Amino acid sequence: MLHGVGVTALGVAMVRALESEREDRLFDDPYARAFLEALPGVFPAPDTVSGPMAWLGAAFSASGVLRTRFFDDYLLGAGLSQVVLLAAGLDTRAYRLAWPPGTRVFEVDLPGVLEFKDSVLASAAPRCERTAVPADLRGPWTRELAAAGFSPDEPAAWLAEGLLVYLAAEEVAGLFTGIGELSAPGSVLSFETGGRLLDRAGRVPGMRAVRELWKGGIEDPAGWLAGHGWEVRFHPAAAYSLSVGRPLEAEGDEGFVVASPSPPACGPSSP
Template sequence: MTTVTESLPAVSRTAVGVAALRAYESNRPDRLFEDPYAAAFFEAGRSVLPTPGGDPLQDGLGALMYPQIVVRTRFYDDYLLEAGRAQVVLLAAGLDARAFRLPWPPGTRLFEVDLPEVLAFKDDVLATQDASPSCERVVVRTDLREDWAAALLEAGFDPAVPAAWLIEGLLIYLSHEDAEQLLTTVGELSAPGSRVSFEYRAADAPDGLIARARTTEGGEHVTRLWRGGLRTAVPEWLAAHGWQPSAVTRAEAAAAFGRPADGNATADGFVTAVR
């Protein structure tokens, strides 16, 4: 196999670390989800990580982020399947394998939107696993800071049909202006009945996940890429832009899945909204 991990942009390299955590969770007897491809992504891309060791929890940032990553993965799995929309759009799809590992209903069309380098690496690894999607998978190679909407429409997305949007782990890497623009574009492409979900975090919480990550030894390779995201009251922003939002804290989500909450898990969580 020929993989070009060194060509992965810095932000996208964090997806390799997330894959390592998903692989670790998939091996637990009490796992919240099973991702049979996560280990392959980690093995193929581990050389780009600052600490490419075998145990992702040996890394300080990995140990800190692990509870959040696994809870959000399960939360979003459930959200997408419960949404029951014929169109699903994963913005910054990264190395997630939902198109392959989730039991999609017949007729589901799933769009994976990400940088060409990321999707090339992803497809290269999946080819070695003889992976077959359980839905119609459409790959959209584009930069979300540019006119990604045109690329999505050209790939066959129908703005007249309700969609389920997932924006996983992306907004914190965007400036406030870029985050607003991305969410505004999502709204413009969303027919009535569409849904969207993403994380919210309180950047100023002294013991919240963001603050703890910034002081974790070895975490600067990730935290230096963070640009803040929406930086406003997320439910209120969504309500003002034509959505009906609901939010759940990470502590509440963890409890629903039978996992203990770590640290101040009430300072961040997940928002879901209906158009």
């Protein structure tokens, strides 16, 4: 039911389930535990792991919690009626966030991932108009999104959470190009940056299967966007973690990018 990159989505669901059980939780995902119960035993319980894997699990968990909260706030704060979750995985924002009336959320991911999610959440009701869009983001995908009802004439909030590292540089460039072509003025795009954890994870025994899925992304995604007509803002992870009361040690390049297409230059005035 889940394989390859799809399995990593189950790991993120575990992170969100554990955070939701804390009294001081930064968000509440009441659906995350259901994914783990549907596929038990894929990941060991955190209290049964030791050594480098225990450190890595704790580090990924802290990072995953922080990015979940940041992107929750980003999507609701954007105030846009079109939302596109690229490589949505087992994200349940369509079900758990308090969306304004009229919001349409498009979830783009591989067919198997979406089928598994829909089977687990069959009895749950989304809090917006949710549309699943089966597509492979490594190839052409904009046609599928448009066919699902996405309007390129209206601004949209795009999210590429936990995605870029699984793509090669040319695939990231293609993804960004497609987003740009579909982004009306007022649109926004967000994703996380920084590879410290990935670098250290690559050296931990037992991570070979996951490491082989990483394609490296693009060296400077924010710079690529800036060079292709986007206005880019960077939010350092360390500073943001302090603002939500969950301090996190992070390198200077670790954080969150929020970008928007630059408005077209004004032409000469009419005589």
